[in-house]
Amino acid sequence: MTPGGSKPRALALFAAGAYAFLHLPVLILIAFSFNESRFTVWTGTSWKWYRELARSPRILEALQNSLVVAAAATALSTVIGTLCAIAMGRRRRPSDRALDAVMQLSIVTPEIVTGISLLAFFQWIFRFLDLGLGLGTIIIAHVAFSIAFVLLVVRARLAALDPALEEAAMDLGAGPTATFFRVTLPLLQPGILAAALLAFIISFDDYLITSLVAGVGSETLPMVIYSMARRGISPVVNALSAILVVALGGLILVADRLQRGSEHWKVGTFESSAAPGK
Amino acid sequence: MQLRETGQRPPFFNTSLPRASHWLLLAPAWVWMTAFFLLPLVIVLVYSFLSKGDYGGVALPLTGSNYGRFVDPLYLRILGRSFLIAAAATALCLAIGYPLAYYIARYGGRWKNALLFLVVLPFWTSFLVRTYAWIFLLRDTGLINTLLIRLGWVRVPLPLLYNEGAVLVGLVHGFLPLMVLPLYASIERLNPALLEAAADLGARPFSSFYRVTLPLTRSGVYAGSVLVFVSALGAYITPDLLGGGKSIMIGNLVQNQFTTARDWPFGSAASLLLMAVVVAALQLCRGEGDFR
Numbered sequence: 001m002t003p004g005g006s007k008p009r010a011l012a013l014f015a016a017g018a019y020a021f022l023h024l025p026v027l028i029l030i031a032f033s034f035n036e037s038r039f040t041v042w043t044g045t046s047w048k049w050y051r052e053l054a055r056s057p058r059i060l061e062a063l064q065n066s067l068v069v070a071a072a073a074t075a076l077s078t079v080i081g082t083l084c085a086i087a088m089g090r091r092r093r094p095s096d097r098a099l100d101a102v103m104q105l106s107i108v109t110p111e112i113v114t115g116i117s118l119l120a121f122f123q124w125i126f127r128f129l130d131l132g133l134g135l136g137t138i139i140i141a142h143v144a145f146s147i148a149f150v151l152l153v154v155r156a157r158l159a160a161l162d163p164a165l166e167e168a169a170m171d172l173g174a175g176p177t178a179t180f181f182r183v184t185l186p187l188l189q190p191g192i193l194a195a196a197l198l199a200f201i202i203s204f205d206d207y208l209i210t211s212l213v214a215g216v217g218s219e220t221l222p223m224v225i226y227s228m229a230r231r232g233i234s235p236v237v238n239a240l241s242a243i244l245v246v247a248l249g250g251l252i253l254v255a256d257r258l259q260r261g262s263e264h265w266k267v268g269t270f271e272s273s274a275a276p277g278k
Numbered sequence: 279m280q281l282r283e284t285g286q287r288p289p290f291f292n293t294s295l296p297r298a299s300h301w302l303l304l305a306p307a308w309v310w311m312t313a314f315f316l317l318p319l320v321i322v323l324v325y326s327f328l329s330k331g332d333y334g335g336v337a338l339p340l341t342g343s344n345y346g347r348f349v350d351p352l353y354l355r356i357l358g359r360s361f362l363i364a365a366a367a368t369a370l371c372l373a374i375g376y377p378l379a380y381y382i383a384r385y386g387g388r389w390k391n392a393l394l395f396l397v398v399l400p401f402w403t404s405f406l407v408r409t410y411a412w413i414f415l416l417r418d419t420g421l422i423n424t425l426l427i428r429l430g431w432v433r434v435p436l437p438l439l440y441n442e443g444a445v446l447v448g449l450v451h452g453f454l455p456l457m458v459l460p461l462y463a464s465i466e467r468l469n470p471a472l473l474e475a476a477a478d479l480g481a482r483p484f485s486s487f488y489r490v491t492l493p494l495t496r497s498g499v500y501a502g503s504v505l506v507f508v509s510a511l512g513a514y515i516t517p518d519l520l521g522g523g524k525s526i527m528i529g530n531l532v533q534n535q536f537t538t539a540r541d542w543p544f545g546s547a548a549s550l551l552l553m554a555v556v557v558a559a560l561q562l563c564r565g566e567g568d569f570r
Binding site: 008011012014015018019021022023025026028029032039040041079080081083084086087088093096099102103105106108109110111112113114116117118119120121123124140141143144147151198201205207208212222225226229230232233237238241244245248249252253256260 | 297300303304306307308310311314315316317318319321322325335374375377378380381382385391393395396397398399400402403404405406407408409410411412413414415417419420421424451454455508511512514515518519529532533536542545546549550552553556557560
């Protein structure tokens with residue numbers, strides 16, 4: 001049935017190799033975060049780098065900054081993107097096309113371009129306002145690049161819903177408002193949650209745009225990792241990386257579950273929400 | 279249902295929203311995207327035609343010379359290197375991604391979703407950490423060199439990090455998922471009966487792959503290639519961390535002009551050039567590629 005009987009085995013080996021290439025580097029890094037020695041020689045298991053993390057005021061402050069930024073950016077972008085998806089899910093108006101194009105452009109724009117244009121924008125506008133770069137500008141930037149992702153995910157969920165459910169509610173006497181809040185919104189909820197999780201992840205993990213609009217004095221977790229990584233390897237960064245990967249991996253697992261829900265796995269959602277230019 | 283089959287999204291609500299509430303729902307998105315995405319781009323566009331100010335920043339007069347500076351061999355080399363590295367990363371991703379996608383789509387069976395998820399997972403779990411992991415593996419006292427020396431295969435550590443090769447590995451590792459997903463989608467759609475027909479008609483495995491499978495999955499190849507190429511071309515983190523500042527690409531040039539060199543007009547021109555290439559590449563392949 002399958003052309004070429006021996007092919008699958010060679011192909012399976014190749015696939016296994018590809019998966020190893022994708023996952024081994026980070027898995028090895030996580031393993032070595034438990035290494036007692038600070039060198040690449042295994043001397044014994046230890047939690048000491050994690051304890052050191054918890055004692056570092058710089059890292060704790062960066063963690064707090066990251067959480068504040070990601071929470072604020074997630075809340076704002078989820079609300080804005082969901083409202084947008086709901087409006088566009090209805091019969092579309094010609095002007096929607098323009099907003100759609102803007103959203104697509106924001107997804108394909110390389111991060112470095114988004115970052116420096118925001119930096120230039122903030123520097124220009126701060127000539128007229130008595131404000132400066134900081135957590136506020138980071139949040140604004142993160143919302144700007146997250147809205148399009150939220151829109152994408154919520155709209156995919158909306159498109160997968162069965163219109164008959166809403167018609168049924170209307171037929172049973174529910175008005176448009178009641179139908180929306182008691183049928184549509186609950187059905188959309190997994191999609192909205194998944195979108196919020198994705199927004200949180202991309203906000204929490206962003207380095208490039210964040211570092212450009214952060215100014216001095218507000219450091220996020222990826223900024224700490226980056227500055228340490230530039231200076232070489234530190235077991236503390238290994239531990240920090242391990243925590244980050246496990247936390248983000250858990251979130252993405254939940255988001256994936258939510259997104260699949262009743263519908264089938266949709267390649268399109270993840271595929272088109274891939275952000276170029278990291 | 280009919281609409282869905284013709285590939286259009288079904289209008290979820292059968293009633294259309296009143297114009298006013300439609301606009302009210304869209305207003306926050308319009309305002310935010312205009313103020314914090316479009317306007318900044320316009321500012322960069324304007325800056326790219328201004329001159330460098332005395333203390334950084336920008337000044338009059340208007341000039342087109344920022345774009346003219348790209349013919350300088352120094353910058354031409356950076357552009358050329360960026361294109362080469364991005365093209366090489368694309369080719370490698372295709373070489374690794376096609377068999378992988380083919381395996382998942384054809385032989386994944388009930389593990390298909392899980393296998394696909396394992397491809398997507400690293401894409402969403404910290405790009406930065408994944409790049410850092412390569413420093414851990416490749417540097418002079420990294421895992422690979424330590425192992426090689428312990429095994430007695432080499433005496434001095436191999437220069438694995440801080441060169442174009444390391445950047446290439448990082449980019450392929452980072453963007454492989456972008457290649458696999460569209461490929462998977464197009465291979466999945468391929469009707470296996472066509473391959474059986476080809477075999478029945480006497481085609482050998484290679485020629486049936488080359489003359490049936492590959493042409494029919496072309497859209498996935500285009501889409502995956504463009505996504506990887508565009509992402510690699512705009513890369514900043516990978517060349518900065520793994521290239522060690524030596525093999526800088528366009529992204530690093532832009533960042534450098536805005537920070538160290540403080541030549542905002544030239545940096546603006548470079549970033550618009552990058553953006554133009556990205557948008558053009560995506561548009562060119564729009565008809566051919568399998569974007570959803």
